[in-house]
Amino acid sequence: MKKLGIIATLILLSFGVVFTSAAAQNQETEETKEVKLTEEQKNELAKLYDEAFEKKKEIITKYVEYGVFTVEKGDKLIEHIESHYKKLEENNYIPKYGNHKHHHDKGKQ
Structure with missing residues (x-):
């Protein structure tokens, strides 16, 4: 059960990293368009x-x-x-x- 909790946490963290990275990339692209x-x-x-x-x-x-x-x-x-x-x-x-x-x-x- 403890392993299942660790795996679930890792999956959630990996989704967070992917979405945060994509958002940051979009923000950088938006910022460079205005310069x-x-x-x-x-x-x-x-x-x-x-x-x-x-x-x-x-x-x-x-x-x-x-x-x-x-x-x-x-x-x-x-x-x-x-x-x-x-x-x-x-x-x-x-x-x-x-x-x-x-x-x-x-x-x-």
Whole structure:
């Protein structure tokens, strides 16, 4: 009987965590929709993202050089990074992470 009580408590706690997490994610998404950055803030973020993406490209290039990735895989990764950067630019450097589904979720209903 004691085990049943512990199991029931764990189930209830896990539901609480899931619902709290979903609510927090929705709240974060709502908050980011309302933010307007100044030109100075966008320029500062642009500079930081430029530096970060250049470093990521440099790391991928090294992996290709060392044989960890094929040239094709390296090119694909760099293309993905550039696509991500372009989307950030289009969104005025405000990330839009909660507004899409991952491809592994497509088949689930």
